[in-house]
Amino acid sequence: MNITVLYGTESGNSELIAEDLAAKLNEDHTAEVFDLADFDPNNMTADKFYILVCSTHGEGELPNTALPFWDALNAAAPNLDGVRYAVFGLGDTFYEETYSHGSEILDKRFTELGAKRVGEYGRHDASSWDLGTDLALEWLPGVVEAFEAETVS
Amino acid sequence: MSTTPSVAIIGSGPSGCYLAQGLRKHWPEADITIFDQLASPFGLVRYGVAADHQSTKAVTRQFDRLFERDNVRFAGNIRVGEDVTLEQLQQAYSVVAFATGLTQDRKLGIEGESLPGVFGAGVITRRLNSHPVVEEGPTTFGDRVVVIGNGNVAMDIVRFLIKRPDDYEGSDINDALVESYNAARAKRIDVVGRSVVADAKCDALMVKELGKIEGVRFSTAADCTVPEGADRATSGRIEAVRELNELEPAGNVDTEVVFHFGYAPEKIIGETSVTGVDFTPTTSAGEALHIEAVSVIAAIGFELQADASQMFGNDVPQLTATPETGRFGQGLYRTGWFKRGPRGTIPENRADAKEVTDEIIADVEGGVITTLPSQTGFAALPESVQEKAVSFVDWQRLDAHEQATANAGRIRTKISDHAQMVAIAKNN
């Protein structure tokens, strides 16, 4: 299975989680990691599985490194029919009203463009002091399974 | 000659840690040491970020792994310029990067500033965080306090002045200070900033957080209409101030907070100690303002520590902020607040450290920096320095101790005596 792990970050937590997910995935599959800042949305294809790890900054906004991708995504509005992805969102419940909204912005747009989210929506809350990687690695098998189930049917 | 450098980073705050991250990624084998004058790592994350903002401090979980897994060495309890000289570092390492921050309170530069009763916000935020080498400071501020500044640090100060001991659940606040302050609380707090609301430096969320604290009435005479074309941050801040102004206070009201926007301090009044502050308006619409006060807390920013030149020995370089480059000498770099000036949040130091990482990589690979066989890093330092250093494992011992001895309702109780910090860390 070919997997692309994409991350959007501002203080670096999402990057570490993305790298840890890719390292785990590379045990059985082929996974690559990209900062969203270095990834062109026009390159998203239906034969790959995308895992998005993305935090929230400002007031419920995307983190800095996701912004160029967001602009490119909106400018090109590529047809993402058949593209499958999973989301692990980072946030902080201290920000009650905008908790974890950052990744949701991309999730919503991906769906609008025809892509399909599979598996559970993963979350990490900075107020918990949980290690993001621990939660993400627990979450990972579920979404991989969900993706495999999708592609078989 | 090797193309893998050895790297000494001075300062274990966010910028030092982000720089180590970037360099480690590029050079998995390089000897990278982060020095800090304190036995504890993480700089202002531990000693600036407010004790009741623990989730902001959680970024240290990310930095932990530099030391735990990525083989970056922590050498705490080593003050560059005192325990080791820059020259000694340069003999042992081919790259030396300063991430030493800017921690001294900026002066107001007005008459009356040296009167008893005038304090810098940095002194107070360090004390609230139990910093071990803190200047003399007060535990009470009298019943009328003027806070000068309207950035996020000023809001941290206001929050402290209006909270009660019960409001610090889950924090690692300095309880002794909070208790003694609470026994003689300020009754009225005037918060005075140079900027009008639209240009104030604080985030809306910091303002909103104040509104959740009981027993306080907030007011302002400022115009809180959102100007046409205001960006989200600006309109959010103005709305937040307006909401505070309209808020029906909860609980037993015994504290008043009044915000004044658009006034610059002109003179601090008092014979033997502070009795008030004179302000001049920064807008044509405003009028002169006099506010009575027993104490003044200036939260107007930070500057280079007076003793920082010690780090450079005899050869003190010109050090004005240079956002465009981190290099300031052969094999010498800087990052974070020490490079850009005392502005910006933790994440901004990551972007900055990335740029400096790229500069260092380009210089090493371009042959500007050569690493001598003798520059093996930590092992090449004088033995006395190696022995004095507090390692990351040592720090974890101190960390565990602080958590295990936490007061009820707190997540840790910090040791505020540096010799004791070192002794616990080193298990002496």
Ligand SMILES: Cc1cc2nc3c(=O)[nH]c(=O)nc-3n(C[C@H](O)[C@H](O)[C@H](O)COP(=O)(O)OP(=O)(O)OC[C@H]3O[C@@H](n4cnc5c(N)ncnc54)[C@H](O)[C@@H]3O)c2cc1C
């Ligand atoms: C009161 C306050 C509250 C803040 N709150 C927030 C917040 O809530 N959220 C946020 O994102 N940002 C906050 N910030 C900003 C944030 O703290 C800074 O962006 C960040 O810490 C700057 O990182 P730095 O690594 O450049 O410096 P620092 O964090 O200051 O680290 C410098 C380190 O260098 C060490 N050092 C200095 N001199 C020597 C020497 N001679 N030898 C050895 N070691 C030395 C110091 O001990 C220190 O550990 C706050 C800042 C302040 C002052």
Ligand SMILES: Cc1cc2nc3c(=O)[nH]c(=O)nc-3n(C[C@H](O)[C@H](O)[C@H](O)COP(=O)(O)O)c2cc1C
């Ligand atoms: C200035 C700032 C604003 C933030 N705003 C939000 C927010 O609105 N909602 C939220 O859920 N988390 C918010 N967060 C929390 C981050 O999403 C959280 O710390 C996350 O772990 C950061 O991940 P990153 O390092 O990959 O950027 C904010 C953090 C900062 C520093």
